Amino acid sequence: MRRRPEDLGLTPDGDPARSVDVARPGGARNTDAGPSAPEPVWTRAQVVRTPTFWLLVASFSLANLAFQGINISLAPYAQDLGHGDAVAAGVLSLRALLVFLAAPVWGLMSERASSRMVRLAPMAAQAGSCVCFLLAARVEFLWLGVVVYPLGFAGTGLMQEVLWANDFGPTHAWSGALHGDPASRGVQRSGAHCDEPHL
Numbered sequence: 040m041r042r043r044p045e046d047l048g049l050t051p052d053g054d055p056a057r058s059v060d061v062a063r064p065g066g067a068r069n070t071d072a073g074p075s076a077p078e079p080v081w082t083r084a085q086v087v088r089t090p091t092f093w094l095l096v097a098s099f100s101l102a103n104l105a106f107q108g109i110n111i112s113l114a115p116y117a118q119d120l121g122h123g124d125a126v127a128a129g130v131l132s133l134r135a136l137l138v139f140l141a142a143p144v145w146g147l148m149s150e151r152a153s154s155r156m157v158r159l160a161p162m163a164a165q166a167g168s169c170v171c172f173l174l175a176a177r178v179e180f181l182w183l184g185v186v187v188y189p190l191g192f193a194g195t196g197l198m199q200e201v202l203w204a205n206d207f208g209p210t211h212a213w214s215g216a217l218h219g220d221p222a223s224r225g226v227q228r229s230g231a232h233c234d235e236p237h238l
Contacts, residue, residue, distance in 0.1 A: 081207050091206050095199075102165055102195050109172065109188065120176050130185040137189035145194040149201045161198050164191030 041047055086092050113134070114127040151157050164187050171184030 086207060095202060095206070098162065099195070099199050102162060102191075105165060105169060106188070106192050106195070109168075113185075116172070117175070117181060120181070122178060122181065126178065126181070130181060133182075134185050134189050137186065138193045141190050141193040142197065145197045148194075149197055158198065158202065161191045161194030164188070165195060167191075 114131055117127040117130060118124070145161070148157050148160075168184045168188035168191060171180045171187060175181035175184060
């Protein structure tokens with residue numbers, strides 16, 4: 040079964056020859072040009088010894104904890120603040136629509152993922168939306184948070200995959216057990232927090 044371009048002797052995106060610029064185990068970077076320069080294959084042990092891996096894990100774990108909690112609790116939160124059912128339904132619908140519209144834009148921007156601003160923008164949008172939700176007793180802040188939140192949500196999910204591939208190559212033989220875990224635990228922890236009885 041052939042499941043990726045490399046299985047057919049092709050490079051990602053169909054590039055016949057390109058400059059390979061990804062990190063190598065040990066911290067060096069490969070900048071050799073042409074198809075004869077294979078991308079490095081990282082082992083799990085090599086990946087977990089890099090500071091970059093732990094920075095990405097910490098960043099995306101916090102982001103997942105925040106936006107999974109928002110996904111689960113947004114409608115009940117709006118209702119608890121005294122907003123009506125129509126407002127709760129409206130914010131959920133607007134959130135879904137904006138995520139749908141923002142995803143292709145982030146896909147285009149991910150081609151410039153080497154830019155620090157492009158990497159930080161989804162996280163900044165997430166942080167801004169969290170501030171708005173803290174002030175959501177006023178309905179205008181609720182709507183503002185719902186507008187800003189999907190921009191960060193769509194961008195973080197897509198940029199996460201781009202950053203893993205940029206820093207450790209696209210092979211991903213090591214990746215399932217390592218960077219799949221923060222997302223699942225973010226859902227569990229945020230749900231558990233919201234379900235705790237408050238005495």
